[in-house]
Amino acid sequence: MSFLEVSNIIKTYKKSSNIINVLNGFSMTLEGGESVAIVGPSGSGKSTLMHIIGGLDRPDSGSVLFEGEDIFKAGYPIDKYRNNKVGFVFQFHYLLNDFNAIENVAMPAMISGMSMPKALKHAEFLLDKVGLGDRYHHHPNELSGGEQQRVAIARALMNEPRLLLADEPTGNLDLNNSYEIMNIFDRLKSEGVTIIMVTHDEKLTSKFDKRIVLEKH
Numbered sequence: 001m002s003f004l005e006v007s008n009i010i011k012t013y014k015k016s017s018n019i020i021n022v023l024n025g026f027s028m029t030l031e032g033g034e035s036v037a038i039v040g041p042s043g044s045g046k047s048t049l050m051h052i053i054g055g056l057d058r059p060d061s062g063s064v065l066f067e068g069e070d071i072f073k074a075g076y077p078i079d080k081y082r083n084n085k086v087g088f089v090f091q092f093h094y095l096l097n098d099f100n101a102i103e104n105v106a107m108p109a110m111i112s113g114m115s116m117p118k119a120l121k122h123a124e125f126l127l128d129k130v131g132l133g134d135r136y137h138h139h140p141n142e143l144s145g146g147e148q149q150r151v152a153i154a155r156a157l158m159n160e161p162r163l164l165l166a167d168e169p170t171g172n173l174d175l176n177n178s179y180e181i182m183n184i185f186d187r188l189k190s191e192g193v194t195i196i197m198v199t200h201d202e203k204l205t206s207k208f209d210k211r212i213v214l215e216k217h
């Protein structure tokens with residue numbers, strides 16, 4: 001059994017009388033701790049694929065097996081999958097300006113029922129891990145773009161996901177900050193986290209185990 005098996009995903013969008021074929025039988029298999037970079041032109045379905053793998057959107061047909069179980073089958077605990085098995089990092093980090101870095105990171109775990117002291121302690125540990133041990137009490141608007149994205153990564157790791165989905169995580173960052181994020185991903189991978197990253201920046205894909213190119217249909 002593989003860690004993640006994505007098979008024959010078909011996804012179309014209907015917009016008035018137009019049918020847009022976004023994914024046309026996409027498949028890939030990943031083992032635990034592997035990393036894959038997904039590249040391809042704008043509109044080729046990269047975000048759609050990430051949403052489907054993360055259980056945020058359903059395919060028209062095809063399956064996503066996580067540790068052997070179909071995440072879209074009736075009765076599968078899809079909310080638990082989204083909240084606890086998968087971490088999401090987006091181009092825009094959606095941090096909350098009214099809260100400081102620790103609170104932003106701790107939020108998903110507190111929502112999932114972790115006690116506040118425990119959540120804040122784990123948030124500190126994660127901020128240390130992404131190199132922000134000296135920024136606990138900064139609010140997002142007091143942090144640089146690269147630092148904000150590292151807070152967002154720490155937040156994505158809060159529930160200790162086995163799978164990290166990163167959709168253009170460096171889209172707003174300069175090259176140095178982008179490499180910084182890639183180093184963090186490298187360390188996570190060595191701890192066994194499986195990483196799927198969408199990027200338009202070919203320079204960032206070299207350390208990934210696999211590279212998949214999506215075509216526009």
Ligand code: ADP
Nearest residue numbers: 013015020022041042043044045046047048049
């Ligand atoms: P990428 O991430 O590679 O840029 P997307 O997955 O965002 O591609 O989009 C793929 C195609 O599907 C695009 O042509 C986009 O316009 C279309 N699309 C995405 N979401 C929707 C939607 N909710 N309704 C209609 N069309 C959509």
